[in-house]
Amino acid sequence: MAMQPEAIGQNLLDWYAAHQRRLPWRETSDPWAIWISEVMLQQTQVATAIPYYHRFMHRFPTPRHLAGANVQEVLKLWEGLGYYSRARHLHRAAGVVVSRYHGQVPDDPAIFRTLPGVGDYIAAAVLSIAFGRVIAVVDGNVKRVLARLFELEHPVNRSGSHKFFQPLADRLITPHQPADFNQAMMELGALVCRPKNPDCGHCPLFGLCRANRNRTTADYPRRDAARKRPHRHLAIGVIVKEDKLLVVQRPMDGFLGGLWEFPAIPAMPGENADRAIETELADEIGLRIGMDRLLTRIRHAYTHFTLSADVYLCRYLSGRIRLKRAQSHRWVTFRSLQRLPLHKANHKFLEDLKNVLGKG
DNA sequence: AAATCGTGGAC
């Protein structure tokens, strides 16, 4: 493969110096700030992460601030950003940094890489950008750029492809400017070598790119076909007891771990709602409840399945809480709901709920 | 090594 690493690196660095965006985490060299930004940017677009980054850094300016906080508060700041294990891992990692490394972010790859939530990408990004270590990042942008540059046949969404892309990126990285090279590759992928409608006319690697020369940019990167996503349906119960509503907290590990929600059970779309709510949902939380009426229906798309749910207004009848799956519960007013981290599917009917409760 | 894990933007 005709690589010309020197030409690629120099063109890339020149382009980056002229065209890089001004981003909050580029105004600092604090490894903690860089780390936070990289975790938030994981599978998340820059524009989405920016307001979260500011709020998080303001509340947790150092690992010590985060380590001393309650997970609940951390999840509340993460609410809406998704992939909540990132927040829980970060919280745990901050604890390790404080207890074992005197609150200083480790600059040793072998050590930093062992922290919860730190994989190959985060380690390479933080250590190169904050400490100048010569380790190439390989993210979705880098794989797309390389796949087009060299017309690579490795599917970028296949886990086994990583061990092909990583050494290739390591061979291209400019040893004197690893931080700029890494960010330049990602910036190029984000601004020029985009997934759709790449702007090859303004690409610094125009003359070096095989896909451009062969008019095959649309064929790269290769990708394994995605599986079809299944569909799930829930019955959700908003259980009212005087002026309070019942919410439960999901188990800390797994899907939406640690977040709060209104109790729900799997259901069939056409199922008899009264029966399902008053037997199965009641059994899930250990109460006797009555179903009043349908509040609304919601739909939500997750990565691996789509969700639809019927949301029912219910009334508490009798009994003491006995939770099956949830780890804890609270009776809360509508107002105090906003203090708890709720996931998106629940936020989707809060307005409807507010209107109904407001009318008495 | 394939599956799992959220949400929003772009088309």
Added chain:
DNA sequence: TGTCCAAGATT
């Protein structure tokens, strides 16, 4: 509407 996919990590 559906589909991709976005500065990935974990199991």
